[in-house]
Amino acid sequence: MGESGFILMVILCILNVLWWGWKMLDWIWWRPKKLERLLKEQGIKVTPYKLLLGDLKDNMRLFKEARSKPMNLSHDIAPRVLPFDLQTIQKYGKNSAFWFGTTPRLYIMDPHLIKDVMNKHDHFQKIKGNQFLRFFLSGVVLYEGEKWAKHRRILNPAFHMEKLKRMVSAFYxxxxxxxxxxxxxxxxxxxxxxxxWPEFQNLTGDVISRAAFGSSYEEGKRIFKLQDEQAEHFIQSFLTAYIPGFSLLPTKRNRRMKEIYREVRTLLMGIINKRQKVMEVAEAANNNDLLGLLLESNNNEIQENKNKKNVGMTIDEVIEECKLFYFAGQETTSVLLVWTMVTLSMHSEWQVRAREEVIQVFGKNKPDFDGLNHLKIVTMIMYEVLRLYPPLLFFDRCTYKNMKLGELSLPAGTQLMIPTVLVHRDRELWGEDAEEFNPGRFAEGISKATKNQVSFFPFSWGPRICIGQQFATIEVKMALAMILQRFSFELSPSYAHAPTTVITLHPQYGAQIILHKL
Incomplete structure (x- = not known):
């Protein structure tokens, strides 16, 4: 290589270093400060920016402190489950933002703005960027645009009310x-x-195995155990999730998450292959479970659009939807059941009213679908538990282009956080008794309780509302009705009130209940 060639190589290396240096500086400083300025100009208060991690360390520190001891027996759970966000809003107001790494995340607590965000799901999309999420969950809950529309269209028939009626026997x-x-x-x-708590996890695992896959809990419990472990790893990954390339490093956690991903995929592939073989042999096979209905709907989609490209779901996409069945089907329902039992143990007068209604409707007989839909008091109680103990503590979204939201002009790259657990107990929306357990507020339905505002959304809201909402609520009513028919119950002295988040809202130390046979 001649001298001129060597000089050219040195110049190229220097330019490359400068280019990467500029990109790094833009990522960790110039872009964040530009977004901060644009938000502040509109009256939004923003926490002080800290390089690279933003407020993540403070957030995790407060979360760990809150988890270190139980709380008093009350429904004021926000200081324990969202301590950083509660403190930030108390200090800076509802019209404020914090730093999620190098990106500002704006709190959205006004019902009109929440409605806009939830309705315009094509404009305010799910946040991309957590490299570890692909190892944990995918499916319709994360897809956007046409892919989301296609998957939702294929899944909808499986969750039609007439199809859910057929699954009531599995619930029973x-x-x-x-x-x-x-x-x-x-x-x-x-x-x-x-x-x-473990009783309800086993119950809902058994239900989802029967109702989704026609198998017993024994066949699916390995998947549940693995998905529970994956959820813990996913939560622990948040400090490093948004550092580019970190998921590729051979750390112990990264290796374990990949192992779990492969094993769950293999187990589900086995279940799906067995079902497809049965369906090939017998066209009129029993497709009353979610997997059968999904495969049937997928085949219909493919047949009806055989001349088009990218129709139907691939086998990998079916696997991801099955993982979603397993996790969402078990988690949402077990969480709602456990907090309903805890709350009715704290408020015995409502337990008595719920039992009287169940006995009036069913006596000691087997609960049926129509009767479950006539349980007004049980439904009121369930809504109030979902208000105070929503399965998901918040929803987040992101702008991928410049967007108007109310009076705000949001630059591309702004993240939004809708803190469900805070909106659900906002006194301006729910009154002075917002922290109290009062199912009576739902006596005339959700619209009346919320004054037709979007202030109650435990299963999300709008076009992307949880597709399994009816599945979960019917299952909870069945289990609760059968418990109330046979037992009265109260909290054990050994119970420690400690709601905490492991994706969904869990009782950290379990839920010790004393059962009394009626």
């Missing part, structure tokens, strides 16, 4: 097994102490 069978087991435990002296 699983619930009956659980309460029969409980009856044996209380036989000797008429009462016993039981941690109902």
């Amino acid at each position: 069978t699983s619930s009956n097994e659980m309460v029969s087991k409980w009856e044996k435990l209380v036989t000797s002296n008429g009462s016993c102490e039981l941690d109902v």
